[in-house]
Ligand SMILES: [Zn+2]
């Protein structure tokens with residue numbers, strides 16, 4: 001009597017062989033992958049303007065013989081590695097942009113952009129994973145989308161806050177593909193809007209970690225965030241002879257800021273709220289009562305409901321400042337990022353592969369990070385995983401942040417991302433189907449777009 005083959009063993013054998021082939025191909029070009037990460041680190045560009053970075057990534061894919069689309073949401077790039085049949089499609093995502101941080105030693109002199117978040121290494125990791133997966137696709141049941149995404153960092157939000165004003169939308173293109181107006185301040189939201197993820201079932205992105213962190217870790221959740229801009233309008237008057245004839249807009253704004261600070265304890269600890277604000281007055285002289293002031297507040301929290309609670313406090317505080325002084329205030333709210341919840345089943349596949357590459361360190365789950373990512377937006381419409389790599393020194397978004405070890409930041413994630421894709425798509429894509437069954441999307445793309453647009457609002461308050 002013969003024993004039927006054990007499916008686990010059979011698929012494990014095929015997956016192990018395909019992974020070995022993918023890893024060998026990546027290792028053969030490891031020096032080039034590390035060099036690409038280093039090259040891109042010295043080429044920082046701000047969001048939606050990453051033309052040279054996108055061109056470099058595109059050239060790498062062209063050399064691999066992959067057809068591609070470019071100019072998605074201005075600078076995005078997408079190529080597909082096709083396997084057998086029409087199984088699930090997995091996106092490997094790399095971010096294109098630096099953030100504006102002029103004091104960073106590698107900042108671009110003209111734009112102030114610097115790779116103080118390590119996105120250059122992500123892109124090199126995706127380029128490296130493509131090299132490996134090309135060797136395995138003919139035996140994988142599905143396909144892989146390689147996506148370079150623009151504008152993960154939040155840039156100048158004023159054009160987006162003004163989108164409903166006569167100034168019009170933030171960008172107006174020249175009519176060529178990808179140059180159309182951008183609706184959203186972050187790139188993955190924009191890629192979702194234009195349908196670039198419509199054929200994708202799940203997405204992986206390995207983000208460069210902070211200095212001193214492990215060579216691999218996963219966080220369960222990240223905060224979402226919104227921006228609330230309060231424009232106060234008062235009335236100028238002589239600050240010495242007749243200040244009582246004026247309405248001091250700057251003091252109305254500082255009163256609003258105090259009201260907001262005084263209510264921090266009133267927001268539940270479990271909401272994970274972070275509040276950061278900037279205050280600016282008009283450019284009038286010290287001799288006059290200031291007639292204009294702007295309070296820009298970024299509110300971060302770990303759920304849409306928590307963001308709404310914090311937004312309501314910030315809005316009430318702005319009105320309180322205006323009320324106290326008889327000023328007028330216009331508040332504009334813009335959703336920046338949705339909170340991220342990664343898919344545990346997908347994290348498990350990535351973590352298993354990462355452990356095989358970097359060892360056991362830091363694969364623990366159960367963490368919430370106060371930062372934000374537009375992978376949170378993607379995570380509302382499909383399962384996502386957003387692990388962190390090693391290889392960097394310093395803190396994210398600070399002048400001392402820098403990738404020193406491009407193997408840890410780019411080559412190692414290339415190895416484990418490729419390994420994860422093999423595990424997901426081998427054996428009839430049973431692994432991917434399991435992830436999809438365990439992590440159903442919370443929203444369709446139209447529902448997501450409605451949620452995002454519904455969070456934006458303009459309100460005007462003045463004493464009648
Ligand atoms: Zn960042």
Ligand SMILES: [Zn+2]
Nearest residue numbers: 117119152207
């Ligand atoms: Zn980042």
